[in-house]
Amino acid sequence: MSYKPIIIVSGDPKSIFLEIFFKSIKEKKFKNPIILICSKNLLKKNMIKFNFKKKINLLKLNQIKEFNLNNDFINLIDIKLEKNTKINQYIEKCFFTAFKIIKDGITNKLINGPISKKKFLKKKYLGMTEYICDHFSIKKNAMLIYNKDLSVCPLTTHVPIKQVTKKITKAIIKEKVKLIEEFYIKHFKYKPKIAILGLNPHCETIEKFNEDQRIIKPAVQNLKKFNYNIDGPYSADTAFLKQNRIKYDVIIGSYHDQVLTPLKTLFEYDAINITLGLPFIRISPDHGPNEKMIGKNISNPLSLIKAISFLDKN
Numbered sequence: 058m059s060y061k062p063i064i065i066v067s068g069d070p071k072s073i074f075l076e077i078f079f080k081s082i083k084e085k086k087f088k089n090p091i092i093l094i095c096s097k098n099l100l101k102k103n104m105i106k107f108n109f110k111k112k113i114n115l116l117k118l119n120q121i122k123e124f125n126l127n128n129d130f131i132n133l134i135d136i137k138l139e140k141n142t143k144i145n146q147y148i149e150k151c152f153f154t155a156f157k158i159i160k161d162g163i164t165n166k167l168i169n170g171p172i173s174k175k176k177f178l179k180k181k182y183l184g185m186t187e188y189i190c191d192h193f194s195i196k197k198n199a200m201l202i203y204n205k206d207l208s209v210c211p212l213t214t215h216v217p218i219k220q221v222t223k224k225i226t227k228a229i230i231k232e233k234v235k236l237i238e239e240f241y242i243k244h245f246k247y248k249p250k251i252a253i254l255g256l257n258p259h260c261e262t263i264e265k266f267n268e269d270q271r272i273i274k275p276a277v278q279n280l281k282k283f284n285y286n287i288d289g290p291y292s293a294d295t296a297f298l299k300q301n302r303i304k305y306d307v308i309i310g311s312y313h314d315q316v317l318t319p320l321k322t323l324f325e326y327d328a329i330n331i332t333l334g335l336p337f338i339r340i341s342p343d344h345g346p347n348e349k350m351i352g353k354n355i356s357n358p359l360s361l362i363k364a365i366s367f368l369d370k371n
Contacts, residue, residue: 060089061164063368066151067095068170072346075103077358087369090126094151096138165337166368171346183215186332198334199236204324208307209316221312230276236333237307249306253289256311260290326359340364
């Protein structure tokens with residue numbers, strides 16, 4: 058049986074990614090062939106640094122279909138990274154190479170290592186979710202931080218808190234819920250139970266306009282009419298208590314830290330970032346480059362292992 062390859066963009070050269078990549082492929086065997094898009098020189102330097110030994114199978118972009126790939130080697134597409142190469146140009150070339158492979162129909166599976174959004178995106182995009190979706194002309198998307206027991210989805214991604222209230226609309230709630238349900242039905246064959254949190258503490262406010270009553274609650278009522286399994290809005294301070302969270306597959310929040318903070322507290326590295334709405338599956342480990350830990354060989358590979366494992370099953 059042949060399997061579609063998993064494309065992995067190594068991401069920011071100044072990150073812990075290659076360390077956790079080595080740990081991941083050493084710890085677990087994957088049936089889908091993995092193709093790494095990275096600088097060969099950078100890869101070799103890190104293999105020496107972390108005493109990781111495996112032969113490199115150098116691939117040419119126009120010959121991927123001709124190779125009988127397996128994971129006995131590191132299947133590598135070499136993107137040059139010289140001393141005078143600008144890091145942003147290197148990262149972009151890695152992504153464009155991956156995008157071409159996907160657009161050519163070779164695979165529908167993409168993982169990218171962590172990226173320093175501030176340096177790479179330069180305020181042009183809110184995050185990598187938006188960057189990747191834009192290159193495939195996808196307007197409707199969602200960030201799902203997935204764990205098999207409980208997942209979360211923020212209605213807004215990397216938006217400053219003072220801008221969140223302007224972004225919360227009935228349309229955006231319906232869009233995210235629809236994408237979440239489609240994803241769960243496609244990959245897990247069931248309709249998820251979804252809870253949505255209120256924007257304000259205890260879903261109350263001293264202001265005249267209460268977003269929870271005027272926007273979130275009517276959106277939930279409307280979705281119920283179309284047989285979506287959704288409840289809320291619930292107060293965020295109690296929604297993640299065990300007796301409450303076990304009732305749901307997904308909890309939707311208004312902003313990034315409202316749902317990611319409790320999820321990471323509960324599961325730490327046992328979660329992956331999945332972009333919903335794309336014509337392929339894009340996943341990233343649920344953490345950043347972590348420059349402070351580069352070279353220390355103490356980084357936890359669990360999120361990357363979970364990311365590869367998810368694509369290995371789908």
